[in-house]
Amino acid sequence: GSGMDCAVIPLKRHKDYLLIQTVDFFYPMVNDPELLGRIALANVLSDVYAVGVTQFDTVEMIVSTSTSFSEKERDVVIGLVMKGFQNSLKANGYRNTPLIIRQLKINPWCIIGGIATSVCRSEEIILPSNAQPGDVLVLTKPLGGQMAMDAHLWQLNQTEKYKKLLSECSDDDIKETFEIAVKSMTYLNKNAALLMHKYQAHCATDITGFGLLGHANNLAQFQKEKVLFQINKLPIIKNVLKFSTLVGQSTKFRSGRSVETSGGLLICLPADAADKFCRDFEEATNGEQKSFQIGHVTAANESDAVLCEDVEFIEVSL
């Protein structure tokens, strides 16, 4: 979300500190519970990374089991979700961060969510309001993760949509696309946040439910100066645009409005830093992730985010 999704609250009683807090919930949309836990973590932390904060004082996981689960399902499935969440936290350098797991027992549907809290000094925070005309827009994950996951579910359940995909794609295509999406959606935006400081990023937001253009527009509205975010490239996970065309859902992709889960950061960087940021990002992620210069910032009478008419689609493998 935009800066609005993450509370940044000056502590009145402790002048030098600010409280950063985010809450996120989402529904399972993956077949593999351990994977679901890892995506949930990436999702919860993402709003905090978007303001450049990379240290947490506490992370809380909130799980509501579905009342339709059997006791065994409940224990096994929820256990695996927790394990994925917890292991990913540890593996990403947060071994000493207190993790509280809270199970709600009140819901007919399975919901996974969490809270991340950080008490910071102001220099740790990059407020989402300082975009400058001339900035370059960098996106740190390709789009289409959710659609790649969906295609994999269609494949598992042998649905009508799966049959449509088969007219032009193979089972291996679907599997490969799914694996790229897994890599991307479980990846924490931590390195992106760290490099925001190194390259003096002016602001950022993370890409989730409103799609790239929706979040870009939110971020634009948040700026002190009136700015236009012009987007001229859409990096999309390999095969996803083709899948979306085959099932008649490509309009959202072509207009930059596809719903994303655990998307990357959209960052406004000084123009001379953008190349270096992207190179450094690929290096910092050991070549496992890529970032993309997808547009630029100009002065404007009204803040807005637009897609250029001749927008270029980039197919991304990871």
Next chain:
Amino acid sequence: GSGMDCAVIPLKRHKDYLLIQTVDFFYPMVNDPELLGRIALANVLSDVYAVGVTQFDTVEMIVSTSTSFSEKERDVVIGLVMKGFQNSLKANGYRNTPLIIRQLKINPWCIIGGIATSVCRSEEIILPSNAQPGDVLVLTKPLGGQMAMDAHLWQLNQTEKYKKLLSECSDDDIKETFEIAVKSMTYLNKNAALLMHKYQAHCATDITGFGLLGHANNLAQFQKEKVLFQINKLPIIKNVLKFSTLVGQSTKFRSGRSVETSGGLLICLPADAADKFCRDFEEATNGEQKSFQIGHVTAANESDAVLCEDVEFIEVSL
């Protein structure tokens, strides 16, 4: 809940501070949405009051509308719930506390919850682990609020249980009982927390879903010394014990295990402070609330909480 429900986390990066955080969710069980909002607030803040903290750096309200609501119901009902939550926060001295309201749009059932966060110095916190043999147990709200609410709902819906109540009670009895419960359940445990400091309470917990004896037992387990919590009085809202008998649900009340929503604090106080605490509490609440000396703490081989055999039931009007 016990000390476990409220996270008390030393901030590694800011040595003098601790982070206090609690999350709470519950289902609507009241007919009046504004009232529901006020009870929800009392419920959310209660875990923090239980550790003696009375100042908040941020309060977040989480509401998930039911998908079965019409758009109008959604706007009106949820609006009133928010209003109740917000107004109660303001009316209780938290006019300047940042309140974030977050609406989830993903749930078939209506859920109300919240998060309360406070960054504190250690002297603000009364850890739930220092009960001493000789302490007196004080409870700051009578039991039975949930049953009083239920009886009122049965009355409104003219259910079979309502007809059972009518065999020995009048409509006015049900209404009066409901009003006592409303007064109690919407009352914040703030004054109780403030007086815990004044009278150097040794520890406390708040009474919710596990019932008085369940929470007393949790608190006992939490103590550094092995202690027995002996409970010899059960203060119960007027008529509630009678209601519960008429509908065949009195066992839980007689055994101290009735489920409570937005219950009071159970506090371990030095014996010579208990009388003064109770007098001061009634004064601080302008006579609107009462507290009760319900038992005492003795040394033991195993920590436990028990009901005395000749436990006395006290009928409480407010």
